[in-house]
Amino acid sequence: MPLYECVLIARNDITQQQVETIADNIGIQLDADNGLISPPRPEAAEGETAGPVPAASVKKREYWGLRTLAYRINKNRKGHYLLLGLDTKPAALLEMERQLRLNEDVLRFMTIRVDAIDEAPSAILSRKSDDRERGFRGPKPAGRFESGRKRGYDDREEFRARDENAREDFRAVEE
Numbered sequence: 001m002p003l004y005e006c007v008l009i010a011r012n013d014i015t016q017q018q019v020e021t022i023a024d025n026i027g028i029q030l031d032a033d034n035g036l037i038s039p040p041r042p043e044a045a046e047g048e049t050a051g052p053v054p055a056a057s058v059k060k061r062e063y064w065g066l067r068t069l070a071y072r073i074n075k076n077r078k079g080h081y082l083l084l085g086l087d088t089k090p091a092a093l094l095e096m097e098r099q100l101r102l103n104e105d106v107l108r109f110m111t112i113r114v115d116a117i118d119e120a121p122s123a124i125l126s127r128k129s130d131d132r133e134r135g136f137r138g139p140k141p142a143g144r145f146e147s148g149r150k151r152g153y154d155d156r157e158e159f160r161a162r163d164e165n166a167r168e169d170f171r172a173v174e175e
Contacts, residue, residue, distance in 0.1 A: 001034070003059075003117050004086040004093060008100060008109035009079040012066060019080045022105065023061055026084065026096055030057035033092035057092075059117045060085030064124050073107045081124075085117035 010019045036056045064081035073079070086093070093111065100109045120126075 001087050001089055003114050004088065004111050005060075005114050005117070006084045006086060006096075006109060006111040008082050008084070009069070009073070009107045010082065010105050011074075011107060012076055012078040012080065014080065014105050016063065016080065018105065019063065019082055022103065023058070023082055023084060026099070027058040029099060030086065030088045030092050030096055033095055034088055057086055057088045058084055059087050060119070062122055062125060064122075076107060079107055083122055083124075085114075086111075087117070 008022075010022060034057055060083070062083040064083065066078055067081050068078055069076065086096075088096070097109070097111060100106050
C-alpha cells in the first residue's frame with residue numbers, strides 16, 4: 001500500500017488527550033477501511049475487550065505540541081500539531097480526509113505521499129531537543145559597546161587603540 005504523511009492542526013482549547021483520541025479514531029477507521037480489523041462493536045462478548053485496537057495503518061505518530069500559528073485560523077492563534085505516518089489505500093485516505101474536514105476540532109490538515117516513512121524523529125522534534133540541550137552558552141564575548149551606552153565617532157576601537165599608542169610614544173619622549 002502507498003505511504004503517506006499527514007500533519008494536522010487541532011484547536012488550542014482542546015487537550016492533548018483529545019488530540020490523541022482524534023489520532024486513535026483515524027487509525028481505527030483506516031484499519032477498518034483497509035480490512036485489517038473489523039470495526040469495534042459496542043457490545044463485547046465475554047473475554048473480549050471493547051477498547052480500541054492498536055492501529056496497524058498508522059506507522060508513525062508524533063505530537064509536536066501546542067505551537068503558535070503563522071496567522072489566525074478561525075480566530076485561533078495557537079494549535080496542537082500532530083504528524084501521522086500512514087500506510088493505507090487511496091480510497092481509505094479519501095475517507096479519512098473527509099472525516100477530518102467534518103471534525104470541528106481540526107483546523108487544518110495536509111497529506112502528502114512519501115516513498116518511505118522515516119522512523120527517526122522529525123525535524124521539529126529534533127530541533128526541540130537541541131533547544132533543551134543548549135542551556136548556558138558561556139559568557140558573552142567583549143563587544144564594541146560593553147556598557148550599552150552610545151559612544152561617539154572617536155570612541156571606536158580603532159581610535160582608542162591609536163590614542164593608547166600615541167600616549168605610550170608621548171611617555172617615551174618625556175623620559
